Amino acid sequence: MKRTLKYFGIVMGILVLVLLVVGLYIGASEIPTYEIEKIEYTAVSTPETVARGKKLASMLCSNCHMNKTTGKLTGTQMLDAPKEFGTIYSQNITRDKEYGIGNWTDAELLYLIRTGIKRDGQYSPPYMAKLPLMADDDVNAIIAFLRSDDPMVAANTTPDTPSEPSFLTKMLTRLAWKPFPMPAEAIPMPDSTDVMATGKYLSHNLDCFSCHSADFKTNNFLQPELSEGYFAGGNPTLDYEGRVKPTSNLTPDVETGIGNWTKEQFIRAVKYGQKEGEPALTYPMVPYTQLTDKEAGAIFEYLKTIPAINNDVERAIY
Ligand code: HEC
Ligand code: HEC
Structure with missing residues (x-):
């Protein structure tokens, strides 16, 4: 009996130690990165696509990325993100080359919006939206809008505040949350008469x-x-x-x-x-x-x- 207890104690001790090491590792580590597939893509921009993109972005991106005082997509603290995810800030996605996304290629933007993987390979947790099912034309429209001379996305030098993802967020990005696959086939718009x-x-x-x-x-x-x-x-x-x-x-x-x-x-x-x-x-x-x-x-x-x-x-x- 005593012996069994002793072994039990040793096993528990080792288990606690392992959990502690894993915990420390996750706590100190960054959100995981993934390899980026090379894709060829240049946004097609016409006045119509930009207008369609503005409409979609106003419904899908502004809530999180817009500074409510200026109306520009310069990023803000996400006060409505669950506290257990950490302190989360959306980023400046105006056309500024240093502070915004002016230096991203169209393909890098497409890849992030579809999969959730940023240009440096880091995965963006669910507090950043992804559009894995949207028609190619609509995703193209959003990117064309981000590149347009609309005042919402005019180059702006508001610096980003880095998010502080919590331990839980980091753990979930290792265990549960994964990037979406890049769609293997073209996604057409739904039939507008249907x-x-x-x-x-x-x-x-x-x-x-x-x-x-x-x-x-x-x-x-x-x-x-x-x-x-x-x-x-x-x-x-x-x-x-x-x-x-x-x-x-x-x-x-x-x-x-x-x-x-x-x-x-x-x-x-x-x-x-x-x-x-x-x-x-x-x-x-x-x-x-x-x-x-x-x-x-x-x-x-x-x-x-x-x-x-x-x-x-x-x-x-x-
Ligand atoms: C960010 C989360 C969110 C999104 C996205 C969202 N809703 Fe809602 N919706 C809510 C919440 C929360 C309420 C309840 C609001 C309240 O009680 O004041 C609500 C209420 C509603 C209501 C009122 C229903 C009732 O019984 O009172 C309708 C209708 C509705 N939403 C339709 C939609 C449609 C259509 C879309 C997409 C175009 C949509 N919602 C997108 C969160 C959302
Ligand atoms: C629910 C809130 C939310 C929505 C909706 C959202 N975003 Fe984001 N976005 C974020 C957050 C938070 C980050 C920072 C993510 C991180 O730290 O990994 C981000 C990051 C980004 C980045 C990376 C910027 C950089 O410099 O690294 C781009 C580009 C982006 N979003 C574009 C968009 C577009 C385009 C839309 C609309 C289709 C959109 N986002 C919708 C919250 C959101």
Whole structure:
């Protein structure tokens, strides 16, 4: 008995030591880096692509990268990132060659946006968005916009504040979070005359599904429909003060989802944050004023066809 205890003690001692060494190693190490595949790509820029890119970037990048005072994409502290991820800052993505991304090639930008791997090979954790499913033309449009002479991205010398990722973030980048593969085949735009396909495309690529499913941690970014609680809400997103704002159930469930909503009510909520007889929707649900009624309506039509899930989410109103 005594002997067994002694061995048990020794084994536990070794285990604790190993964990300590692994912990110290991860704590002191950087987020892992990956090899960058060489790809050939130069953005195609026309007034139309730049305009389309501005519209997409305003919905997809500005929330995190815009300085709210100047309206420029010079980076800011991400007050709504979960505290356990560390202290996170988005970066200056204006055209400045030293402080922004003026020195990045179009291919390097494409590679980061698709895979999450930066030009120096370092992986960018989930607090930086990726677009693994977006059509090639739309990703091209975003890059064309970042290169344009729009005031939002005009060269600006605001220096970056480096993020301080937590131990948990570093550990997760070794165990759970991995870059997405570079798409092996071309990704076409959905047929613009197909309402269902357009609605599905927008609801996946404008990140609606990612906030409105059960949890960021259980989302399937490559096959959104397989995400836990697909569009049934309850994801504990945070506002700028770090308070929990659970997301709404957008499945066609009559009792707890949008089964009883009209298309007009949906469009008003999505584009202007307005709900009849209730306070306006607040951050992180931002008004998608850039969407046309047709686009917001297409999202509604698509959501009406997905499986209804009964999940009663109570609004947090502060
Ligand atoms: C949810 C917040 C968020 C969204 C949305 C987001 N970003 Fe980021 N972005 C970040 C953060 C945070 C970093 C810093 C990441 C890091 O430290 O690895 C970053 C880094 C970057 C970088 C690297 C800059 C550098 O100098 O290393 C680029 C380029 C970039 N983002 C472009 C974009 C584009 C384009 C979009 C829209 C399609 C976008 N981001 C959307 C938060 C975000
Ligand atoms: C960053 C996370 C986030 C993203 C992205 C997001 N939403 Fe939301 N959404 C929320 C939150 C949180 C609420 C609840 C807001 C509140 O209670 O004030 C909400 C509420 C809503 C509501 C109101 C539903 C109700 O029952 O009151 C609708 C409709 C909606 N979102 C549609 C969308 C659509 C469509 C998209 C994509 C174009 C989208 N959301 C993208 C977080 C998000």
